[in-house]
């Protein structure tokens with residue numbers, strides 16, 4: 073264990089546990105500052121961040137450009153609500169729409185709100201444009217999905233931890249196996265509004281669908297007049313070596329769902345982006361959020377979009393991702409049973425005979441590398457895209473040492 077009676081950490085961990093609902097099971101580290109890819113805890117120990125806030129920190133901790141934008145905006149204007157227009161709004165919407173190659177964006181705050189927005193827009197589009205009879209629209213989703221925590225979204229989760237005891241559930245969703253085009257085609261009918269998918273399933277363990285699946289989904293949706301909603305909240309904005317994970321197979325969805333990294337690790341910012349024939353179905357009063365598109369969020373997120381527009385982070389992710397995956401693949405048979413992913417994003421399966429994912433993460437933390445387990449023996453690695461080649465090698469070496477010591 074990394075706890076030590078002489079340190080401040082054990083008491084701080086106990087205090088946090090005492091005063092919060094136990095909806096998370098964090099590693100027993102208490103972080104007090106961070107810069108780039110590195111975190112420092114209250115006892116002065118340093119850790120390489122290999123989770124990056126589940127990809128919310130793609131640009132690292134406290135990226136200077138983003139921090140400067142936040143400071144400048146804090147000194148001028150932080151909130152207006154959407155009752156008025158503020159001077160950061162149009163730039164953000166135009167630049168994000170341009171990055172996405174779409175005509176319109178609708179900003180919200182959390183990822184789950186972007187998903188809820190997508191569901192509402194798709195249903196309204198189905199009734200007003202496609203001609204689906206009132207309240208009959210269905211949306212097809214995939215097994216193993218993770219789209220957030222609202223009651224509607226968990227209604228179509230297949231993870232019992234996320235779903236059980238939270239019913240009654242919202243109807244109108246059909247669940248098919250991920251990666252199975254025939255099953256998807258069979259589930260789509262004349263009342264289908266949309267197919268909602270993660271191009272790579274992050275929470276499920278960075279599961280990449282078979283080649284040809286996403287282009288097949290695109291073709292099916294076009295043929296059957298169904299919207300393809302791509303949840304790129306975790307996979308998007310540079311994580312996989314492209315701006316969007318869909319690009320790896322040349323696929324353009326009807327709507328991008330974005331979040332996490334859009335807020336630069338500073339503020340919660342999410343958005344959906346689509347063309348006017350889709351997002352244009354909304355009228356005043358039908359949807360909204362007090363904080364969605366606020367001046368601070370827009371000021372930071374505009375700089376995020378500008379960082380992405382340079383292509384530098386996508387390049388780093390692609391190049392360093394090869395190094396990460398080469399290092400991890402060399403550990404298959406030496407404690408790892410599988411490695412998946414793309415760019416600086418990997419799901420690794422630890423040999424369950426050696427240890428659980430949780431135990432591996434605790435031992436990695438003792439060696440100064442922070443990562444988080446998901447589903448038993450799987451660990452997700454997603455370092456900030458500012459990580460260096462040497463730091464990647466360091467993380468892989470620490471993992472190798474943890475596996476070898478088992």
Ligand SMILES: Cc1ncc(COP(=O)(O)O)c(C=O)c1O
Pocket residue numbers: 126182183184185187218219220221270274275303304305306307331332
């Ligand atoms: C693919 C995907 N969609 C949606 C969400 C929900 O985002 P948030 O936690 O900001 O509501 C997540 C969060 O992990 C996610 O990975």
